[in-house]
Amino acid sequence: MDSNVVLHAEGMNKIYPGTKALDNVSYDVMKGKVNVLIGENGAGKSTLMKLIAGIEQPSSGKMYMADEEVSFKDTTEARDRGIGIIHQELSLFPNLNVYQNVFMGREQMQGIKLDNKKHISETERVLEKLEHVMDPNTLVGDLRVGQQQMIEIARNFLQDDLKILIMDEPTSSLSEQEVEVLFKLMREFTDAGIAIVYISHRLEEIMQIGDNVTILRDGKYVARAEVKDINVPWIVEKMVGQDKNYPKKDRQLDWEKQEKVLEVKNLTLPKKGGGYLLDNVSFDLKKGEILGIYGLMGAGRTEIFECIMGLRPEHTGEISKNGKLMNVKNINEQIKNGFALVPEDRQGEGLVQTMSIKKNISLSSLENYTKGGVLQGKLEDENVDKQIKDIMIKVADKDLPILSLSGGNQQKVVIGKGILTNPEILLLDEPSRGIDIGAKTEVFDIINQYAERGLSIMVVSSELKEIVAIADRVIVLSNGIKTGEFRHEEITEDGLVLASYKGHSTHKEVKED
Template identity: 30%
Template sequence: MTQPVLELVGVTVEYPGMLALDGVDIALFPGEVHALLGENGAGKSTVINVLNGVRPIASGEILLDGEPVTLANPAASRAAGIATVFQDIHLSGNLTVAENVMLGHEPRGRFGIDWGATRGAAAEVLSRLGLEDLDLRTRLNALSPSTQQLVAVARAMVGRPRVLLLDEPTSSLAPADVALLFKVLRRLRDDGMAIVFVSHFLEQVFAISDRVTVLRDGRVVAEREADTIDRVELISLMLGRSVDALREIGSERRAHRQDPEGDPVLLAEGLGRSGVFARTDLALYRGEIVGFIGLRGSGRTELARLLAGVTPTSQGTLTIDGRRVRVDSPASGLRHRVVLSAQDRTVDGIIAEMTVADNVVLSLQAMRGWRSRVSRRERAEIVTWARELFGLEQLSPETPAGLLSGGQQQKILLARLLATRPRVLILDEPTRGVDIGSKVAIQRRVAAMVDQGMAVVFISSEFSEVLRLADRIIVLKDRDKVGEISNGPGVTVQTVVEMIASAAEDD
């Protein structure tokens, strides 16, 4: 076999209070797409950060062409022939394609940047990738997300790197766009480049990868040729347990499902806001999960934000536990113990600079007010409870939340909300971007809370996930409620799709 161009040998990386990588060995070969797989928190992004020169190693070594090399910073990584394309495209929307491709590498003449030479160099790079049809003078923000991703790849190719690191490059791309990106990646692979591909999408992994390495808890648990491993085995390796856990949750929910009794804990009558969501009637009962289902733009998030007070209502009334109330801010929602886990946890949820412990107690402290501080003893008890609740005992309470994986952050956010003992818990995309293991843990905890009498609103773009958990389903279209059904054995994704289609025909 050809000698690896780049290797991690016994690499260990330490975060405060935890090992992010524990003696990891990974070899990257020229002319190969190597997929890194694992749950959130398994160590995939840490491997990328080590190779990108962002994260120092505590022990082990990195070999370039068999010789030890120190990747002390991103500049050292680039000098070693390593380029990185991240999930969030780090480009400038107001610059042209040529300017973005050559940014920082523009040819210069006597009077500054030689723009003709810059466009010529950009055209050469794009041509090598088979993207010669791209208009060099088009501003980036006028292009589709997929084309912007290809421009990011082209920019990474300017220095003619030998290794390309791709961290979730397809997370926001449509299938046709993914196919275009993969066409470019195969061209690079066939030219001898070593490519690292990190993705949650297993079908894409099998479509593009030659080799896979599975990480779990910071360790390598398997390395295989991609065509010698099947999906079930791969998922089991990632989880360390059977994928049947998700099916078990659905079976348990169906077994405990019962019609709501008594008065609703939350009753919305004619609730809405002009231009945000049509006037709507909605009742939530203790001990049930109500799913919101609709296509993108249907108003799922808008209705959730109205119920929680994040968006003030201008129409209708809201009654909680038999008392008419006004919920017109997150603070008032919290005061009435109606809490929302927003769909973008990095913007509206986790405070990255704060510790795990401070994030967990944040909502409880806000509910009490800053004059009634959570004591050190209570803080320690709540944090211990939260870590045990979600199996996060290995995390130090003083670890900055920004260092956690997406799944770990979502668990911390959910623990924060549960610490307030909510009447109504509204979860907007709580499992988006998390691994299967975290999805199982979150869904199990939600089911347990409902069994204890909480009312839950569950929103997910995955219709099957809503059907697995929900007792009732609210169907939304064009920011309006178009139907409501009681979940049961005869209700399928097709049932919901047909209801949405029927509503469209009636318009």
């Protein structure tokens, strides 16, 4: 084996009931390099990484390290050989604090007791290195998704004798500044001879940090190249067979005639310890409109949705629907009032992983299929089948487990679950997080279709190109304050970025109707 190859996978196959996730894939992990692995959802990327990290075992195929054949029954055996993994879906314990999560499975002992003093000091050290200082005693369940992502990363930065670090969508919830810090540390790792396997759907990141790129499609190897020899169109063409873009809006709303379905006035949400997560935020939403919400992490985007859905009863301000002031109580009442939420964390908040695809889709609307307290299975099946067809969920059997679907199709299930409640207003929090270009295009096409049918939609997105492409109007938040509002041709990347930094007043504001 080439001395520059730290791990060689030969003819890897992985078969699940009804699908072949990996089909005779061979793969080399190069020492001291950022080895990018890319492909659409369902291409087999995460499956291959799970085999390398010992999370699952191959149906057939072999792996070699230093001319020795290796196989791992579990992640502990893989870790003993110097392989760590940062998962796409967070694998943290929300009921434990930060340092307990960081040292889970690698606890340090002082005699017969846990050495929590060392746990805390080492956690502080690695978080400081990640430029993400926080109290190690904070409960992980109290952290935002982006902060939890940094805890997931910190866990692996403490591993001794690390040879390969697998990073599956590590930046999906990070700000640009946090990404820069992570990239700097990744280069420190590669300079020390550690190999990084990097999976991301952000193509610009790949060109910035990657050394080589391997493309998978439909579970098969497609191509491999050095980053210096390729460009983004080459990657996209190899991934999907054609260059895909987000669907562009070709409609103009009549702002004067379009009726308001939602009006929010002076929405204020206090912050623990003082200050505000939202500070007198006001906006409205028109029928059939796609309203984008943009801002940096911590700007208050998700908190707006949580207030509207009754998840933040401590908020103040007015929320009116169709001209009628609402007494927002809880999420069940808000679903009945015509609201549906697609949360940012689809695994933790959007799906029940032990249930089937069908049950996940129908979960929020089950009372529509009951009569006399008895579930009408036939009616449930009819509505689920219609929703699967309507939003093009790729599924062989709706009774399969939800985790048998790719990330993009899982996201469609969460969207379909919300739509089945027959909402007037659909709230989408990072609907394209962690899904590939093809799935993103399909998700945004679904959003456009439902807006055309008259559904009013609010979309939170961290990706500028997405929100510019999809939104009829965008409001911008910075530190809980509304700092800008833009319509149609006024929606530009430069304008949104400028408005997202508090203190800049040169952006163009639009007077509210």
